[in-house]
Amino acid sequence: MELTGAQALMRSLEMSGVEVMFGLPGGAILPVYDPVLDSPIRHVLVRHEQGAGHMAQGYAHVTGKPGVAMVTSGPAATNIVTPLCDAFMDSIPLVVVTGQVAMSAIGSDAFQECDTTGITMAVTKHNYLVTDPADIPRIVAEAFHIATTGRPGPVLIDLPKDVSNAMMTWYWPDSVELPGYRPRHEVDPAAIAEAAQLIRAAERPVIYAGGGLLKARAAEALRELAEMCDIHVVTTLMARGVFPDSHRLCLGMPGMHGNYTAVTAMQQADLLINLGARFDDRVTGNPAHFAPNAKVIHVDIDPAEHGKVRVPEVAIAGDAKVAIEALIEALRPGDGSAVADALADRSAWKSTVSGWQEQFPLQYDQPSGGYPLKPQFVVEQLRDHTPDDTIVVAGVGQHQMWASQFWQFDYPYTWVNSGGLGTMGFAVPAAIGAKVGQPDRTVWAIDGDGCFQMTAQELISASAENIPVKVGILNNAYLGMVRQWQELFYAERYSEVYLSADHPDYVGWAEAMGCVGIRVESAEEVVPAITKANAINDRPVVVDFRVDTEEKVYPMVPAGGSNDDIILGPEGDADAALKGSAPS
């Protein structure tokens, strides 16, 4: 069968199991958009190419399947660099197809030409410039294989226009052959045995659960290990939901804005069991002062993470689920005795940890008159008045931290955010992608006003395509996190952070984009607005929550500081925070 390169590309995407793609056509990719009309793959038309990339990411987050985006050359390709980098940092599987000028024009500074493979080399797991239409099926098969195996990540295929137009004889490869790519899945039994011995001997162990566990579909295995050995679990920003927040062993989120118990338990641990996390600086603070007395077991499918930041006592390279199952096997006594009999006495540690939990809960104070409205109160009401399996998507900044802190994540794949790159504007398009991937679930984006202005136009895509996401803007009229740092570290000199709560008119803007817009100004309006939004399923909803401008995210470890120097609240010390009011 003779096909054009463009037809071969679409057929290859179909053969790779693609059901949905996100994109926007243009000159160099035009040949491929013609067979899009004949393909069973659903195409979601975006309003800006960055939106296509983040939608593909949201889709991948909640489905575990690779997200697919397709855009044209030049500015379209550069517009999708941010999502590529975001996906690279957070190990999200994406396959992105970009159009390119014709082979004969490459290097001539042609209209809408840019060196896309050169630009994206540093932000993709791998990329391709297709030079022969006969290579298309092989390259697409390889791209999906690379994106989804090992440490997942984005792969880009740059497709020149003349290659799309040229003819090829169709085939589909039975397998991929990549001599330089051999993801390690199995784990070293000797390392597992060594790790098991450290776990048995530890008196203050903490499981440091990272986003790799979600990629490895290892939530159940994690729970079995934690319960079997009775070990507390902290879940990083990328891992929220992999272990239920309601579980007695869950300590919640560690790091710069982690809760006191999670931060301090890691800091004072004698054993950190790192499962699929990477000692990110937002977790460790100053690495020289991080968990100074802890031995480290580090499970990561990417061996380059071992020793990159912290040298582990035991490095286990391989799939996190395989590793955890091997650990469970190694820790289970052969003679039928109780697992606990082989473990060191941890009673003192456990009572210390529960003491912290009691003494230092997350807190804020919603004034009884309902004004000013506290952003944490909004997050708690959203949490309490939406289905338990609601998918929450955040942008980047204060609202992201409040969402992570005050939501109760009890299910994996219910939290989507931009962790590593910290991409403002992520929430709206990622929520749309998540809703496309899980159409039967409620999807709420918890966004900031600054973030919302960066990508809000994708709500036009959502209303046009009947993708009924809900967006709650925690509108504090500022670039809030920047304002917080200026207040705390720049002597309250507020430089270029004021946005205004009223400009733009978020309700009017939402309506103009085909959404329902709701404004909430005080605490008593919160629940009715959420209830109303939840009842709307034929179009997107935007709720403009007018929240307290001065509210800050606490606890906080100042950047570059030691996690021992955690600031609990505005008064700056533990005693002051203790006197504050309890969360409502």
Added chain:
Amino acid sequence: MSGAQSDSAVVSGAQGTSLSPEETAVVSLPQEPDLHIFAAIVENKFGVLARIAGLFSRRGFNIFSLAVAPTDDPAYSRITIVVDVRNTDVDQIAKQLDKLVNVVNISELHPSDSLERELMLARVGAADLGAVTDVISEYGGEVLDHADGEAIVSVSAHPDRLDRCERQLRPFGLHVLQRTGRIALRALDADEPAVGMTA
């Protein structure tokens, strides 16, 4: 202050071509690079060198020299990279390189169990051609061309020997110097350590 002094000494050493061999040896000591040799077999594909160079640049790895050419199988190239690891973890270099999809395998060659060679071409003053020929012969090299009081010489040797040869040629006037960067193979009686898994 000793640090500042040695810094400035190195700067002048780098600029000057008139330093005697003794002076060069003295100033280079405090800043001695810690060189490690990596040999990588890579797929001989468009852009592979850019991927490797980009990786070194963005991870802050310091390339001292790099030599690349196809192997006996034209589908693959062998790259010999000499890296100054004073500020870098050696393991990270191998592991990050191994993550590149086009890198088939990577091994570190320890100088004590490897054979290293580098080729040098130089245009030197040869008013006394006999004296130049004597130096070159000592290193197993040859005079390729000579005219008008200048000669072009070629030497292939261990890089340390080339350094010595270079110093000996300096007094004649070293007008143009081109070295290829080293290539290396593991010695026949050395064990083959495997570095590398890919993720």
